[in-house]
Amino acid sequence: MRISTFFFATFIILRLCCRHSPTAQPFEPYPTANLSTTWTNDDSGLVLIRKTKVARFTCGFIGEENYPSYLFAIFISPPSEFPSQYKVVWAANRNHPVKNNATLNLTAAGELVLKDVDGSIVWTTNTAGKSVAGMNLTDAGNLVLFDDQNSVVWQSFDHPTDCLLPGQNLFQGQKLKSSVSLTNSSVHEGMYSLQVTDRGLFAYVESNPPRVYYGRLVRGGNTSKGRRYIRFINGSLSFFIHSFELSDRYDWIDIPLASSAQYMKLMPDGYLKVFELKHEVWTVVTDLTSDFLDDCSYPLTCGRNSICSTNQQCSCPGIEYFRPVNNRQPNLGCSEITPLKCNSIKDQEFIVVKNITPFAFTADMEGVNMETCKQECLNKCSCKAALFQYSSNASSGECFLPSELFTMKTAGAYQNASLFIKVQNAKSHNFATIIVASSIASFVLLLVTIGFIMYIVNKRKGEAEMEEEYFDQVPGMPTRFSYEELKIATENFSKKLGEGGFGSVFEGSLEDGSKIAVKCLEGLSHAKKSFLAEVQSIGSIHHVNLVRLRGFSTWKSQSFLVYDFMSNGSLDRWIYHGIREQILEWECRKKIILDIAKGLAYLHEDCRQKIIHLDIKPQNILLDNDLNAKVSDFGLSKLMDKNQTDVMTTIKGTPGYIAPEWWSSTITEKVDVYSFGIVLLEILCGRKIFDRSVREESWHLLFVFQKCWEDGTLLDIVDRHSEDMQAHNTEVVEMMKVASWCLQIDYTRRPSMSSVVKVLEGGMSIESNLDYNFTDPRLQRNSCQETELTPLLPSVLSGPR
Ligand SMILES: *[C@@H]1O[C@H](CO)[C@@H](O)[C@H](O)[C@H]1NC(C)=O
Ligand SMILES: *[C@@H]1O[C@H](CO)[C@@H](O)[C@H](O)[C@H]1NC(C)=O
Ligand SMILES: *[C@@H]1O[C@H](CO)[C@@H](O)[C@H](O)[C@H]1NC(C)=O
Ligand SMILES: *[C@@H]1O[C@H](CO)[C@@H](O)[C@H](O)[C@H]1NC(C)=O
Ligand SMILES: *[C@@H]1O[C@H](CO)[C@@H](O)[C@H](O)[C@H]1NC(C)=O
Ligand SMILES: *[C@@H]1O[C@H](CO)[C@@H](O)[C@H](O)[C@H]1NC(C)=O
Numbered sequence: 001m002r003i004s005t006f007f008f009a010t011f012i013i014l015r016l017c018c019r020h021s022p023t024a025q026p027f028e029p030y031p032t033a034n035l036s037t038t039w040t041n042d043d044s045g046l047v048l049i050r051k052t053k054v055a056r057f058t059c060g061f062i063g064e065e066n067y068p069s070y071l072f073a074i075f076i077s078p079p080s081e082f083p084s085q086y087k088v089v090w091a092a093n094r095n096h097p098v099k100n101n102a103t104l105n106l107t108a109a110g111e112l113v114l115k116d117v118d119g120s121i122v123w124t125t126n127t128a129g130k131s132v133a134g135m136n137l138t139d140a141g142n143l144v145l146f147d148d149q150n151s152v153v154w155q156s157f158d159h160p161t162d163c164l165l166p167g168q169n170l171f172q173g174q175k176l177k178s179s180v181s182l183t184n185s186s187v188h189e190g191m192y193s194l195q196v197t198d199r200g201l202f203a204y205v206e207s208n209p210p211r212v213y214y215g216r217l218v219r220g221g222n223t224s225k226g227r228r229y230i231r232f233i234n235g236s237l238s239f240f241i242h243s244f245e246l247s248d249r250y251d252w253i254d255i256p257l258a259s260s261a262q263y264m265k266l267m268p269d270g271y272l273k274v275f276e277l278k279h280e281v282w283t284v285v286t287d288l289t290s291d292f293l294d295d296c297s298y299p300l301t302c303g304r305n306s307i308c309s310t311n312q313q314c315s316c317p318g319i320e321y322f323r324p325v326n327n328r329q330p331n332l333g334c335s336e337i338t339p340l341k342c343n344s345i346k347d348q349e350f351i352v353v354k355n356i357t358p359f360a361f362t363a364d365m366e367g368v369n370m371e372t373c374k375q376e377c378l379n380k381c382s383c384k385a386a387l388f389q390y391s392s393n394a395s396s397g398e399c400f401l402p403s404e405l406f407t408m409k410t411a412g413a414y415q416n417a418s419l420f421i422k423v424q425n426a427k428s429h430n431f432a433t434i435i436v437a438s439s440i441a442s443f444v445l446l447l448v449t450i451g452f453i454m455y456i457v458n459k460r461k462g463e464a465e466m467e468e469e470y471f472d473q474v475p476g477m478p479t480r481f482s483y484e485e486l487k488i489a490t491e492n493f494s495k496k497l498g499e500g501g502f503g504s505v506f507e508g509s510l511e512d513g514s515k516i517a518v519k520c521l522e523g524l525s526h527a528k529k530s531f532l533a534e535v536q537s538i539g540s541i542h543h544v545n546l547v548r549l550r551g552f553s554t555w556k557s558q559s560f561l562v563y564d565f566m567s568n569g570s571l572d573r574w575i576y577h578g579i580r581e582q583i584l585e586w587e588c589r590k591k592i593i594l595d596i597a598k599g600l601a602y603l604h605e606d607c608r609q610k611i612i613h614l615d616i617k618p619q620n621i622l623l624d625n626d627l628n629a630k631v632s633d634f635g636l637s638k639l640m641d642k643n644q645t646d647v648m649t650t651i652k653g654t655p656g657y658i659a660p661e662w663w664s665s666t667i668t669e670k671v672d673v674y675s676f677g678i679v680l681l682e683i684l685c686g687r688k689i690f691d692r693s694v695r696e697e698s699w700h701l702l703f704v705f706q707k708c709w710e711d712g713t714l715l716d717i718v719d720r721h722s723e724d725m726q727a728h729n730t731e732v733v734e735m736m737k738v739a740s741w742c743l744q745i746d747y748t749r750r751p752s753m754s755s756v757v758k759v760l761e762g763g764m765s766i767e768s769n770l771d772y773n774f775t776d777p778r779l780q781r782n783s784c785q786e787t788e789l790t791p792l793l794p795s796v797l798s799g800p801r
């Protein structure tokens with residue numbers, strides 16, 4: 001009898017138990033084996049079995065029904081042997097299946113050798129002479145070769161394939177590699193890998209170079225002391241550095257507590273799923289990558305050269321140039337109708353796709369315009385497309401020239417990003433030979449140029465510090481400036497713009513004339529690597545309503561962040577009566593409010609890693625030359641938060657802007673929504689949240705606001721210093737409802753920032769049934785205490801913490 005199982009959606013034979021005679025005693029295999037034992041891949045492909053309370057682990061041969069090729073593997077199944085529920089969690093020979101009658105030999109020398117039927121060695125543990133005493137399939141599903149002292153000489157846990165079992169570690173240097181496809185029966189290694197690096201946990205797609213599509217950064221620790229690793233344990237995927245103590249873990253990703261057996265698998269489509277046995281059936285309990293990625297953000301959701309729009313609709317970029325690989329399965333991607341030819345550049349042109357985000361953006365060129373970007377792609381044979389994006393100045397954008405096009409994701413109108421896909425015109429050309437000659441000439445010239453540039457780049461790189469290596473392959477890394485460059489740019493840090501919560505800010509200008517703001521952070525040296533990791537993460541975030549991080553620098557114990565300079569300073573200079581430079585009109589305030597909302601919505605919902613700002617206040621909203629509002633200092637709370645395991649003790653928001661749940665429950669992005677509500681109220685009323693220049697009962701704007709709701713006198717609090725605001729007072733009151741919605745004490749009742757954007761743009765209405773009690777007793781206590789102790793300068797309210 002053979003037990004068949006659905007494995008990779010096709011019939012697979014698990015060669016198990018019982019010789020042909022049904023009356024024979026069922027052969028009960030052992031969980032351990034002695035040296036000099038040989039197993040043959042015949043009707044019983046069984047090697048070892050270990051039963052535990054929650055699962056049964058089997059070690060043996062597994063193969064397809066009509067195709068005589070087998071893997072030596074470990075499978076996990078319910079204790080009751082439910083045939084269709086055998087799942088392979090480890091395999092020795094994924095790339096080299098063996099045939100019938102292949103042998104597995106635990107030799108007298110202590111080596112486990114897999115030989116195909118023709119005698120060729122397919123796989124071995126290479127442990128001969130290492131005093132192996134026997135083999136054990138443990139309770140955890142780990143195949144172990146142990147010695148006389150019972151210590152591990154070799155174990156399958158050290159050679160993971162695409163799964164992790166509870167208790168298993170994945171060390172830096174090891175990787176999980178996905179199998180090929182759910183619908184493809186051949187069991188080859190696939191496109192994706194999961195690895196632990198100095199910076200955290202990353203998933204890559206195979207390409208040249210491999211590109212990150214999922215990243216979880218881990219901060220802290222001195223990495224020179226030991227390898228980093230993750231361990232899959234009951235309840236979490238935990239990050240460790242060197243130590244094996246659970247209490248020493250640096251970070252973790254929650255996983256539902258196991259009520260039965262679990263395993264984690266890097267799926268053929270790039271998802272990282274955790275399965276659990278529920279009523280003898282394997283059920284997905286969580287998907288770790290999809291916390292950060294939507295379905296369109298996986299490299300091959302729609303296959304190659306294909307566009308993924310919401311609801312996972314796949315389409316080809318241009319029907320004249322691309323066709324679906326399979327008309328009935330649009331998710332298999334698109335192929336070029338006429339392949340690109342390097343020697344006929346003259347016949348190449350671009351088709352354009354607007355509002356696109358690639359799953360990983362690596363700026364190959366910066367500060368260029370669209371034409372330069374496109375031309376560079378035409379000049380480069382391997383270039384498949386030119387992706388150009390900019391925030392406000394179209395002649396100073398970023399250019400990305402990928403050599404492979406994976407699934408492209410349509411973005412909202414948040415970015416000025418255009419993708420130019422290179423295509424080959426089919427029409428033949430008479431001047432082909434001339435072109436070949438001239439293009440060879442220009443190609444040679446190009447090579448010389450590239451060679452020269454690379455020489456310069458390498459030279460500079462060599463001079464930089466060791467950590468430079470750190471950034472190889474990381475998408476969107478901002479520029480690293482030398483300390484000398486910054487000293488010159490800021491005229492020896494002479495023009496101080498202000499003192500923020502994280503350190504001083506200086507004005508400067510770069511050689512190309514662009515103005516910068518340099519933020520100087522003190523005392524981060526011991527966390528240098530984490531600083532770099534965080535900078536990389538912040539630097540890869542680009543949005544028109546976020547202040548762009550252009551670069552960074554480290555020098556002795558100081559770290560510097562280099563931002564675009566915002567000529568109109570921070571919002572607090574514009575909205576408070578008394579210190580405002582010029583009174584803003586209603587239309588302008590509306591635009592600023594929408595800008596802030598869009599910036600926050602992007603941080604919360606469209607970034608690869610959700611970012612909670614934690615310190616939204618007018619001092620952190622900057623205005624550029626045209627009064628476009630941009631959120632600044634995002635990601636810094638994370639950067640400064642060295643003790644990552646205890647968010648609450650290390651992050652202090654600014655009194656007045658802090659959501660009431662701050663001291664009690666978990667921090668979600670809704671704390672930013674609350675702070676946004678306060679800022680909104682300040683903009684509408686033209687005053688600070690605390691203002692002791694007014695009557696005592698009006699010190700706290702929220703009390704005033706609540707009272708006005710109760711009395712129906714909201715018109716009274718519209719900014720009185722602006723005639724334009726008074727003229728639009730009904731609209732302003734309408735906007736106060738948005739503020740009320742954002743200021744709900746129960747954070748679950750606050751809207752998401754994208755809903756706020758929709759409301760502001762008129763595409764959605766405000767939820768009715770709001771709670772107009774805004775004054776939480778706790779809020780009152782904490783915030784008012786603070787104001788009584790300090791003079792009421794805005795710089796103090798936002799002062800150093
Ligand atoms: C291994 O050998 C020992 C004696 O040396 C014997 O007791 C034991 O049953 C053997 N185990 C297996 C699985 O054959
Ligand atoms: C496997 O070996 C058995 C006996 O040793 C033989 O009868 C059978 O034909 C072999 N099968 C294959 C596919 O070589
Ligand atoms: C297993 O290995 C031993 C040497 O350790 C060898 O003598 C024996 O013939 C091998 N068995 C098979 C079936 O290859
Ligand atoms: C095999 O592993 C189990 C734990 O899974 C352990 O209890 C047992 O002692 C091990 N046996 C040998 C022979 O090492
Ligand atoms: C399965 O994948 C292999 C390797 O990628 C490929 O050669 C084969 O054509 C695929 N088979 C099917 C049925 O898609
Ligand atoms: C996981 O932990 C929970 C809570 O500590 C416990 O109830 C459960 O039995 C554990 N699961 C396994 C498979 O050990």
Ligand SMILES: *[C@@H]1O[C@H](CO)[C@@H](O)[C@H](O)[C@H]1NC(C)=O
Nearest residue numbers: 367368393394395396512514
């Ligand atoms: C846009 O960028 C270009 C190139 O960096 C620069 O010359 C130009 O002055 C910029 N324009 C504006 C409006 O900032």
Ligand SMILES: *[C@@H]1O[C@H](CO)[C@@H](O)[C@H](O)[C@H]1NC(C)=O
Nearest residue numbers: 391392394413414415416544
């Ligand atoms: C795109 O750029 C233009 C300036 O060229 C700017 O007015 C517009 O706001 C930008 N749009 C977005 C969504 O960034």
Ligand SMILES: *[C@@H]1O[C@H](CO)[C@@H](O)[C@H](O)[C@H]1NC(C)=O
Nearest residue numbers: 222223224225525526527528
């Ligand atoms: C890490 O530890 C080593 C010694 O264990 C020390 O030399 C090095 O300076 C430390 N690095 C940092 C960044 O603290």
